Amino acid sequence: MLDKPRINGGDPTATVDSFAVYNPSTGALVANVPNATEETLNAAVAAARAAFPAWAATPDGKRQEICRKIASILGDNAEELAHLLTQEQGKPLNGLGSRWEVGGAQAWASHTAELAIPSKVLQDDENGLITLERKPLGVVGSITPWNFPLMIAIWHIVPALRTGNTVVIKPSPNTPLTTLRMVELLNEVLPAGVLNIVTGDDKAVNLGALMSAHPDIRKIIFTGSCATGQKVMESAAATMKRLTLEMGGNDAGIVLPDADPAAIAEGLFWGAFINNGQTCAAMKRLYVHDSIHDAVCDALVAYARNIPVGDGLDENSILGPVQNRMQFEKLKRLVQSARQKGNVLLGGEPGEGLFFPPTIISGLENGDPLVDEEQFGPALPVIRYTDVEQALADANALETGLGGSIWSSDIKAARAMAARMECGSVWINKHGAIQPNAPFGGVKQSGLGVEFSEEGLFEYTDIQVVFS
Numbered sequence: 001m002l003d004k005p006r007i008n009g010g011d012p013t014a015t016v017d018s019f020a021v022y023n024p025s026t027g028a029l030v031a032n033v034p035n036a037t038e039e040t041l042n043a044a045v046a047a048a049r050a051a052f053p054a055w056a057a058t059p060d061g062k063r064q065e066i067c068r069k070i071a072s073i074l075g076d077n078a079e080e081l082a083h084l085l086t087q088e089q090g091k092p093l094n095g096l097g098s099r100w101e102v103g104g105a106q107a108w109a110s111h112t113a114e115l116a117i118p119s120k121v122l123q124d125d126e127n128g129l130i131t132l133e134r135k136p137l138g139v140v141g142s143i144t145p146w147n148f149p150l151m152i153a154i155w156h157i158v159p160a161l162r163t164g165n166t167v168v169i170k171p172s173p174n175t176p177l178t179t180l181r182m183v184e185l186l187n188e189v190l191p192a193g194v195l196n197i198v199t200g201d202d203k204a205v206n207l208g209a210l211m212s213a214h215p216d217i218r219k220i221i222f223t224g225s226c227a228t229g230q231k232v233m234e235s236a237a238a239t240m241k242r243l244t245l246e247m248g249g250n251d252a253g254i255v256l257p258d259a260d261p262a263a264i265a266e267g268l269f270w271g272a273f274i275n276n277g278q279t280c281a282a283m284k285r286l287y288v289h290d291s292i293h294d295a296v297c298d299a300l301v302a303y304a305r306n307i308p309v310g311d312g313l314d315e316n317s318i319l320g321p322v323q324n325r326m327q328f329e330k331l332k333r334l335v336q337s338a339r340q341k342g343n344v345l346l347g348g349e350p351g352e353g354l355f356f357p358p359t360i361i362s363g364l365e366n367g368d369p370l371v372d373e374e375q376f377g378p379a380l381p382v383i384r385y386t387d388v389e390q391a392l393a394d395a396n397a398l399e400t401g402l403g404g405s406i407w408s409s410d411i412k413a414a415r416a417m418a419a420r421m422e423c424g425s426v427w428i429n430k431h432g433a434i435q436p437n438a439p440f441g442g443v444k445q446s447g448l449g450v451e452f453s454e455e456g457l458f459e460y461t462d463i464q465v466v467f468s
């Protein structure tokens with residue numbers, strides 16, 4: 001089914017070309033996908049634009065009901081979506097893999113369906129009534145990455161629809177299949193043109209760039225790398241698009257001297273290696289106090305050794321391959337450079353195909369490429385420190401600021417230190433745990449704006465103040 005053109009919810013549009021999507025575990029072809037042109041994109045935007053007035057005028061309760069249905073559709077089709085996701089992304093069905101991602105998408109859709117933005121009375125007295133209203137923007141363009149393609153698509157789509165916008169979504173060329181299938185399923189309950197999808201290989205035509213400059217798209221919600229996010233911002237300037245940019249990070253974790261190495265090992269591992277480290281807010285640098293450095297490394301390595309890595313469709317796998325060759329080569333380069341200086345405590349050698357074993361390398365410091373660059377893969381640098389203030393300064397030294405964590409037995413002291421980290425989310429004794437009722441976003445060069453909760457919903461609206 002997926003190799004047939006199925007471009008948008010208005011009218012399915014045929015494309016002349018297609019491109020292939022391969023399974024990162026095996027290299028096998030999964031499906032051919034429509035390769036959209038600028039004309040295809042324009043048709044999708046026109047469909048979304050035409051559908052906007054009626055969708056914006058749809059009673060709030062009706063839109064809420066449809067968003068609830070979206071959540072149920074994800075639940076009803078969870079196994080099909082999870083299998084497709086594993087085949088294109090590589091992540092295992094189990095562990096924090098595809099089934100977990102589909103479950104997360106459903107949970108986010110359910111929570112977002114229940115959110116609402118009531119009109120706010122600013123003044124109501126003998127001088128008049130003044131209210132603050134939040135109005136939908138129009139067509140929202142959603143651009144998604146390849147690491148959590150389904151969940152991130154839902155993070156973009158549901159708040160946009162909930163607030164009365166229509167959507168054109170463009171998934172990553174590496175992982176378009178699950179999003180295509182999901183849009184097809186969601187269009188069973190959405191009016192035609194409200195939710196549209198375009199897919200392309202980013203070669204002759206860069207659909208994301210065209211969307212960022214498109215005069216009929218009012219907002220871009222983008223999740224991806226810092227470099228691409230900056231391009232989106234530049235292209236969006238001429239049309240004054242609203243922007244939410246969720247970009248890369250290089251999150252630090254700081255283990256304080258009073259932490260219990262055995263108790264934190266599992267949390268440290270998953271904080272860093274969730275989705276094979278291919279997670280925006282994964283812990284990508286770990287600073288450990290000299291007094292417990294070796295004990296923390298031993299406990300972490302002991303935990304990591306027992307994680308089964310393999311083909312995602314194997315029910316026993318808990319981690320899969322790296323998703324694509326470009327990311328694999330970047331990881332290989334960073335690990336090779338780290339090996340020359342540091343101590344390889346685990347892994348360190350690339351495996352077969354796109355497999356790369358969980359890798360932990362100590363003896364590194366700020367300035368080393370594996371510490372300074374976002375590896376976005378299963379390799380964690382460990383940095384030994386003696387002065388907590390220096391560790392904090394090193395953690396804050398980079399230009400990114402997505403997440404951070406403090407590991408300690410003293411929660412009060414840890415919270416005080418957490419407040420001094422320069423990042424949008426900070427966790428104590430865990431890392432990367434996000435939830436739909438807590439706003440999430442980056443500071444510094446990690447992004448602009450937030451997603452989730454009422455604050456996230458606001459970003460899909462403009463304010464209008466009515467004076468009477």
Ligand code: NAD
Pocket residue numbers: 143144145146147148170171172173202206207208209210212223224225226227228229231232245246247248249279280281374376402442446447
């Ligand atoms: P990427 O920036 O290469 O691609 C992201 C999307 O942008 C893709 O759909 C791509 O086709 C599109 N794109 C490419 N060129 C474009 C252009 N000129 N204009 C507009 N769009 C364009 O990122 P990726 O490699 O898919 O994802 C990995 C990165 O995403 C990492 O840096 C990671 O930290 C980040 N990320 C951030 C979050 C977050 O919430 N902050 C979440 C997931 C991933």
